[in-house]
Amino acid sequence: MNILGIASYYHDAAAALIVDGVIVAAAQEERFTRKKHDEAFPAHAIAFVLKQGRLSLADIDAVVFYDKPYLTFERLLETYHAVAPKGLRSFIAAMPVWIREKLFMRSMLQRELQKLGTLKADVFFTEHHLSHAASAFYPSPFEDAAILTIDGVGEWATTTICHGKGNAIRVLKQIDFPHSLGLLYSAFTAYCGFKVNSGEYKLMGLAPYGNPSGERTKTFEKLIRTHLIKIHDDGSFVLNMDFFAYTTGLRMYRENAWKSLFGIPPRERESEQIAQEYMDLAYAIQQVTENVVLRLAKTAQKLTGAQNCCLAGGTALNCVANGKLQRAGIFKHLWIQPAAGDAGGALGAALAYWHIKQGAVRVPADGDAMQGAYLGPRFDDDDIRIVCREFDAPYQSFTDEGQLCAEVARLLDEGKVVGWFQGRMEYGPRALGNRSILGDARNPDMQKKLNLKIKFREGFRPFAPAVLESEAVNYFATSATSPYMLIVTNVNKELCNPLPPDYRTMPLLDRLYVQRSPLPAITHIDFSARLQTVSPKTNPRFHALLTAFKARTGCPVLVNTSFNVRGEPIVCTPRDAYRCFMRTEMDALVMGNILLLKEAQKPLAESSDWRETYTLD
Amino acid sequence: MTFLRELLRFFVARKKVWLIPVVAVLLLFGVLIVLTGSSAIAPFIYTIF
Structure with a gap:
């Protein structure tokens, strides 16, 4: 049975496809439309999940929306009724969209879906929090x-x-x-x-x-x-x-x-x-x-x-x-659930239909059923070469993964910042090593460089470490794995440096740049770190890179931040990645087996300022 | 009409029939708002509607 889950019209629209209970694909609409938190009907995401499943819309047996609009409408009416005459401004803002669209959600969804193909399936609705609960429990x-x-x-x-x-x-x-x-x-x-x-x-x-x-x-x-x-x-x-x-x-x-x-x-x-x-x-x-x-x-x-x-x-x-x-x-x-926000509701809605409405038996997966959250689009080297040619971008191809990882480890060790674009895009807000920007966590200037020259975001914000799963206990105070970067833990005490006596009275940025550990770029102000443990099972290539970096430097930790600039959705395609690479001071870009060095690139012909393209978040 | 039947069934099932007059009045206001074309996107608020 093929089930399409949809989340949209509030924030973070997304689509997910499950086939006989197996998660085949899931993605947020923002990645395709390049509008952060895009809430619009996820036409692009649906087209992608269908393509990934090699299905047409006519093959879908059930469409499930992650929310019950009548219940929301009931809440709105009761709230406006309770607070009247206050609430008029809110009412005026809310009603047009309800009267024009949301009250007719079923027909609106059907209409939008029919633009993508022949819709034979019925549209079902799950409650919002049941969608969340299903997205958390069923893949666990x-x-x-x-x-x-x-x-x-x-x-x-x-x-x-x-x-x-x-x-x-x-x-x-x-x-x-x-x-x-x-x-x-x-x-x-x-x-x-x-x-x-x-x-x-x-x-x-x-x-x-x-x-x-x-x-x-x-x-x-x-x-x-x-x-x-x-x-x-x-x-x-x-x-x-x-x-x-x-x-x-x-x-x-x-x-x-x-x-x-x-x-x-x-x-x-x-x-x-x-x-x-x-x-x-x-x-x-x-x-x-x-x-x-x-x-x-x-x-x-x-x-x-x-x-x-x-x-x-x-x-x-x-x-x-x-x-x-x-x-x-x-x-x-x-x-x-790595897509814990509303985007994850698309997956939860589909899974709720499969297990609750259809009564399908559930066998908990070993590890979990999320496949590392790598559920988005993949691009092979041929796709990447086409983009390189389109931008007339010089590149170097590798045929051996070991050589590629050794070269990238060398660049990182030299303090270079590397865009790392591999395999299937992540589902959810975190970049987990397939759409990531990487740096050397030992480098005392890395946090400043990443925040101010690459990501263009507020200087106080911390960066997260990716560490070989087998090495995590040597650096961080946890024995549990954290594959989805959703747990903050402490850097091991023996690695933490004592703080200067006037620390609490120092200005914010001075405090930030105090060297708190041998991994200053990922040690937050309170010695904490938002950890990602990397396993060879879910991301063999990222694991190979961390292993190569450890072989070269003795350190199995890298800074891993999402591949985007402030206000921009995480990159989806090689084209997005190349543009982001060229608009920032990133030093190198690795896409699949292809390495591009900034020093070899010509300036981007489309010289628009990214700040005009993306609204700051 | 399907929509109205569905909405009526919903209120009966939820034992919220008392909301129907409220719906009627609010919808009337709502329709007026739509017809007069005023709409505002909330800039400082979590999307609760």
Whole structure:
């Protein structure tokens, strides 16, 4: 049976194809349209997954949408009814799209699909959080697991605790809108001057700059707990809506109420400087978020008796909280869907249809069923050569993988930054070694170079390490694998350097450039790192490169950051990769077996500034 | 019409028949908003609608 899962019309549209329960392909629409978080109907992603499965639309047996629009409409009506006459602006913003489109979702989907071929299948709908839960549980290696889904909002639910067993998922507890941990975090994201629904990970990266023992930080945390959110022992929570504006207006928070509570105004968006107050505030909300996640996890364990836990929903991308959850030892094993945000809902919807509606028996996969999240398009050397010719780009071809990896290891050892474009594109927000920019983690200037000259992003943001799976314990304080870069752990204590005595009073960037370990480029300000462990089973070529780098330098760790510039979706095609390579100060680009050196390239004929092409996120 | 039948069945199933008059009034307003062409994309808000 061929099932097409679709997520769209909110943010991060995506499509996924499963054939007889096997995940064949999945991709986000943004990668094809080059519009970050593109929410439009995922026509390109659907065309890709069908092509990958060698199917036409007529071969699809069921189309499943990841959300129930009538339930969302019910939530909107009840909310507007409850807050009227307030909420008029929000109502005016929301209604046109509902009356024109979303109320007619089934026919709209059918119409869009028919543009891609002959649609014979019916369109089904799963609940938003069931899609998340299904995306977390069904591909996991567990027969029995607690499932925690936390995000901004689906239809009504913002948080669920479910129990997955065999092929069944039972929803045990649910917290409904407007009480939402995701929206609380987004409100702080906005208050600290970052963009809602894309800047949350910046807030998470900023939090460690807060002073954990400072009076102000403690006060902020206390204020949040006493005024903004009431957290119960079981992890359930109630937000004080006197402080939030998202039910009635087009802002997340009530500015005057927050100003008088915290004593600081909202930070101006994208202003150069970040004052210590905002770092302390980021630290405080991160602590509160982690506390809620841990309490919910304890409750989930009690309710299910399970030894394993699966996570999904946007809040599951909070890898710092995930790391704390793993170290808390509430569960023996933790598995997080790599496409934990809405894009993963496309896969979850398809899997929910297969196992719940069709009752298909589930056999948990060894490791997991995500195939390393390498579920997107692949381009072979012939495709890459065509692009090189199109740009008149000089290149060197390798026939031997060992030689290629040895050469790239040499470049990295010399401090070069290398674009690494291999195999199938990743599904989800992380680049896991197939659409990555790589650098030497030992190089003290690497973080600055990557942030300011390659990625053009804020200087304070950390970079993540990729390490040989077998070597991870020698560098990081974890014995568990982290193939999807969704767990933050600490760099081993014996590798950490002592901090200067005036560290806490130093300016942000001075603190950042203190050499905290022999791997300064990936050791964040609090000695943490968002780890990716690389296995030869899921990514043999990336594993071979890390092995070659270790053979040359003795170090099995590289900086791995996504292949894009700020505001740009991760590259999809060799053409995207070459353009990104030429627009930045990247030194080399490896696509398949082909190596391109920047010094050999002619300037790009299309000289448009990338900043005009992509809106900063 | 299929849509209206489907929506009615939905409200009955959800025991939210009381919402129907609200829907009628809100839809009326909504239609007016659509006809007058005003629409705004929320710049500072998580997409909750």
